[in-house]
Amino acid sequence: MSRLLLKGGRLVDPASGHDGPADVLVDDGRVAEVGPELDATGAEVVDCGGLVVCPGLVDLHVHLREPGREDAETIETGSRAAALGGYTAVCPMPNTDPVADNAGVVEMVAARGREVGLVDVFPVGAVTVGQRGSELAELGAMARSAARVDCFSDDGLPIREARLLRLALEYTRAFDAVIADHAQDASLTDGAQMHEGEVSAMLGLAGWPAAAEEMVVARDLLLAELTGGRLHLCHVSTGGAVELVRAAKGRGVRVTAEAAPHHLSLTDEAARSYDPVFKVNPPLREKADVEAVRLGLADGTIDAIATDHAPHAREDKEVEWSTAPPGMLGLETALAVTLTELVGDPAPGARDPQPPIPGPPNREGSPPGSGGAPAVHSPSGYLDLATAIERLTTGPGRCRRVPGHGGPVAPGTPANLAVFDPAATWTVDRARLASRARNTPFHGRELRGRVVHTLLRGAFTVRDGLAQR
Amino acid sequence: MSGPQLVLDAADVGRALVRIAHEIVERNKGTDGLVVVGIHTRGVPLARRLAAKLGEIEGRQVPAGALDVAMYRDDIGMRPPQATHDTELPFDLAGRVVVLVDDVLYTGRTVRAALDALTDFGRPRAIQLAVLVDRGHRELPLRADYVGKNLPTAPDQAVRVQLAETDGSDGVVIEGPARKAVAS
Amino acid sequence: MDKHLLSAADLTANDITRVLDTAAHLAKVTDRAIKKVPTLRGRTVCNLFFEDSTRTRISFELAAKRLSADVINFSAKESSVSKGESLKDTAITLEAMGVDAIVIRHGASGAPWRLAEWVEAVVVNAGDGTHEHPTQALLDLYTMRQRFPSFDGLKVAIVGDVLHSRVARSNVLALTTMGAEVTLVAPPTLLPARVETWGAAVSYDLDAVLPKQDVVMMLRVQLERQRAGFFPSLREYARLYGLDARRLDAMADHAIVMHPGPMNRGVEIAAEVADSIERSVIADQVANGISVRMALLYLLLGGPEVVA
Numbered sequence: 001m002s003r004l005l006l007k008g009g010r011l012v013d014p015a016s017g018h019d020g021p022a023d024v025l026v027d028d029g030r031v032a033e034v035g036p037e038l039d040a041t042g043a044e045v046v047d048c049g050g051l052v053v054c055p056g057l058v059d060l061h062v063h064l065r066e067p068g069r070e071d072a073e074t075i076e077t078g079s080r081a082a083a084l085g086g087y088t089a090v091c092p093m094p095n096t097d098p099v100a101d102n103a104g105v106v107e108m109v110a111a112r113g114r115e116v117g118l119v120d121v122f123p124v125g126a127v128t129v130g131q132r133g134s135e136l137a138e139l140g141a142m143a144r145s146a147a148r149v150d151c152f153s154d155d156g157l158p159i160r161e162a163r164l165l166r167l168a169l170e171y172t173r174a175f176d177a178v179i180a181d182h183a184q185d186a187s188l189t190d191g192a193q194m195h196e197g198e199v200s201a202m203l204g205l206a207g208w209p210a211a212a213e214e215m216v217v218a219r220d221l222l223l224a225e226l227t228g229g230r231l232h233l234c235h236v237s238t239g240g241a242v243e244l245v246r247a248a249k250g251r252g253v254r255v256t257a258e259a260a261p262h263h264l265s266l267t268d269e270a271a272r273s274y275d276p277v278f279k280v281n282p283p284l285r286e287k288a289d290v291e292a293v294r295l296g297l298a299d300g301t302i303d304a305i306a307t308d309h310a311p312h313a314r315e316d317k318e319v320e321w322s323t324a325p326p327g328m329l330g331l332e333t334a335l336a337v338t339l340t341e342l343v344g345d346p347a348p349g350a351r352d353p354q355p356p357i358p359g360p361p362n363r364e365g366s367p368p369g370s371g372g373a374p375a376v377h378s379p380s381g382y383l384d385l386a387t388a389i390e391r392l393t394t395g396p397g398r399c400r401r402v403p404g405h406g407g408p409v410a411p412g413t414p415a416n417l418a419v420f421d422p423a424a425t426w427t428v429d430r431a432r433l434a435s436r437a438r439n440t441p442f443h444g445r446e447l448r449g450r451v452v453h454t455l456l457r458g459a460f461t462v463r464d465g466l467a468q469r
Numbered sequence: 470m471s472g473p474q475l476v477l478d479a480a481d482v483g484r485a486l487v488r489i490a491h492e493i494v495e496r497n498k499g500t501d502g503l504v505v506v507g508i509h510t511r512g513v514p515l516a517r518r519l520a521a522k523l524g525e526i527e528g529r530q531v532p533a534g535a536l537d538v539a540m541y542r543d544d545i546g547m548r549p550p551q552a553t554h555d556t557e558l559p560f561d562l563a564g565r566v567v568v569l570v571d572d573v574l575y576t577g578r579t580v581r582a583a584l585d586a587l588t589d590f591g592r593p594r595a596i597q598l599a600v601l602v603d604r605g606h607r608e609l610p611l612r613a614d615y616v617g618k619n620l621p622t623a624p625d626q627a628v629r630v631q632l633a634e635t636d637g638s639d640g641v642v643i644e645g646p647a648r649k650a651v652a653s
Numbered sequence: 654m655d656k657h658l659l660s661a662a663d664l665t666a667n668d669i670t671r672v673l674d675t676a677a678h679l680a681k682v683t684d685r686a687i688k689k690v691p692t693l694r695g696r697t698v699c700n701l702f703f704e705d706s707t708r709t710r711i712s713f714e715l716a717a718k719r720l721s722a723d724v725i726n727f728s729a730k731e732s733s734v735s736k737g738e739s740l741k742d743t744a745i746t747l748e749a750m751g752v753d754a755i756v757i758r759h760g761a762s763g764a765p766w767r768l769a770e771w772v773e774a775v776v777v778n779a780g781d782g783t784h785e786h787p788t789q790a791l792l793d794l795y796t797m798r799q800r801f802p803s804f805d806g807l808k809v810a811i812v813g814d815v816l817h818s819r820v821a822r823s824n825v826l827a828l829t830t831m832g833a834e835v836t837l838v839a840p841p842t843l844l845p846a847r848v849e850t851w852g853a854a855v856s857y858d859l860d861a862v863l864p865k866q867d868v869v870m871m872l873r874v875q876l877e878r879q880r881a882g883f884f885p886s887l888r889e890y891a892r893l894y895g896l897d898a899r900r901l902d903a904m905a906d907h908a909i910v911m912h913p914g915p916m917n918r919g920v921e922i923a924a925e926v927a928d929s930i931e932r933s934v935i936a937d938q939v940a941n942g943i944s945v946r947m948a949l950l951y952l953l954l955g956g957p958e959v960v961a
Contacts, residue, residue, distance in 0.1 A: 193762075196846050198847040198850050201846045201848065202822070202851075203762060203763065203784060204763075204782050204783040204784030204785065204819060204822065205762050205784075207846055273766065274763030274764075274766040275767075275770075315741075318741050319740060319741065320763060320764045321763045322762065322763075322782070323761060540679075540690035540691070540720075541690065541691060542692075545692055545693070545955050546954070546955065546956050547956060547957075548957070549955075549957055550952050550955030551955075552675075553674070553678040553679065553951075554678060555678055555681070556678075556681060586690075589685065589687045589689070590685065
């Protein structure tokens, strides 16, 4: 294993509180030394001047589609996309085919991730058999398997019966695992296509009221309180949900929460184009909700940013809105969207990034920049850089165990690191993403923040912006 | 100096119309079976005036009509869609002599469209064309039977006919780059 | 006007006036011996109907033919084609055939917007899901203009299932653009979210609203709405929101009744008044529909964009 010196960068390591210039020496897959002006003897020097060095990002919530929908994404293409996004660990959801509801499938997914070797894969197991919502899956077997599953979810689907969620929360106390719920009331969202509000009413698309998420969040929090179990709330998207979580945490309920970059930056106005790339579950909400989620992320009510990376085959999204499956890509743009929309411009006096004006429908193949998603404009920043990185690295580590990831960057720890340029701007081109799918809502947008290197246990998975495998 | 230049005043216009009316009567040996149809927009008031004049000369009413040719133009798709107007032909065309009236004869394409439009309404015995101004530059093999004034012009000039009914007063004006229009 | 006609919101007051004026002139073509003008000769218009609607389709077909355009009819029942393949693949095929305009009716809101992304042709929305039906609104406005001198301050009530009605949305947009005073009357369950932002008044009480209206537009209530629980029974709906003889009497003498058709007798229109209303309504719909659609095809296909 080579010896590397990441020299001259700004080390932001939330777990240790470090935020300032520091060199990082990597040896034999681990961090050997951290400090100013380190000795470079025997090490390959990687110039990190002007760049930020931080722990590799951790994504609590991705869909890698393998097994079953390899036409949309595979563990390999998803891992590559993740590495390019600065990630060193991802947690794929179990709604595959077959469903990851037993030790065999989760071990297979983890093994495949190891084989590809671009990120560490920590599978999420299903809560119920087949995600059918009627009987608990063998949670213990999955927890004890080689995949060491420590988070279970029926994501994609809500756990409809309160009784079942209660049982799951209680049962997993035995191995200190967390239940991650996708909060959605089925009867209020039957046939729903987008957020219920002024826009949905005008567009003639059945609406999904915020209450349909909030009432289930409320139920889940009460059950977490009742059972003392660990609850994680997936993709929180409404102001009311953030309020409920804030209050519950205040009472000491064992709950963590995540929010997706798209819920931190896009509103239901995006649906006016009827382009199903903006169709997602939970749906894009109103400006006030986006604002509340941002504030929730800032004050720690929301612990982590998780992409809910949901690739879909191209032809599945090139249809009418109502026919399209919900879901957006996120791995390759998460860091940049966070920096652009939430952190504000690092260079004093620099112009704030302007959201492009939504234009008339784009022909396929038109160059990026000729149309894009309308966004909530962030003038001065909701988070500082260190907090943003915390929500992408250490924060996820509070929600579930991802050993070796999230920091601290300290001697002896595995060298899972990301190096990025916080000032570099780039334009998202869906045709040039590593993901097999193209359904990114940020196509054509100019973003700030670009991953330069990603290291997994001291080896480059991404170097100078290029995937190494 | 390329400002507008008046080449026919109100009196000139009036005299031209009177002369045309007499020529029509002479050529058709009276006004029996004659109808006058104006092409929108300014052909319409001109047609009405001619019909009235013909009525005076021969002592019997000559019917007048209006024809909108927007739907028959040959440049559909090349310029923005033209505004439409009402077509009123309150008579049967069969066996009639139709005197088509327009203010300016230029490329001839409007007249061609008018001929097509008219033919969709019936089969006149004959169609004759009366124009207040012929400014040359025909692009089709068409000619007027009755001309108020021949006005040689350059293509970069504009000829504007003003009528009391549409513009407040009568007159013919030439506008355009520095050239003197030679009135014959 | 814009290149496509997708939404009534695309049309300015000038645009709408232009369409209605042109329609009035083109209406005369129907009275001629030769019911045709050569205007769109050599152009091809495709009727792409994913939902059955013989009336609208024939109206567009006749309109195109009266302008001497060639017409292709493509009927595709949504259920018989697998998801996704239908619209985009069809669009590519039509594009390859070189059609100039596509008139699309589809069960999914927003389908015309997707189609417009995939073709060079002009796209005309003939009804998309529960979203809009702009040509219907234009023909409704044309009918109103035949009876009333101005839209300014014209009192129009739209009664019924506003939530699921594309006719309602397009009409509210077009009428408010023209300065009319629109009132929406429906049970609360059949009104869209935030409807108070639509620029129309809202009422749950039909009897209170009726006497002041110049135009009363009754929307069709589909029977499946009752099954889905939007109101308890058809009988209750008819009692509270149906137009019967008593309510007809309560209307002003000069007021007119409109209906986008076809009527549900005994639901939104009582059987005893349906016959007398139906005849005049259908007559208006048919004749005016063709004229308005001719005007639209002419203005959309007749040349490069006009800046109103």
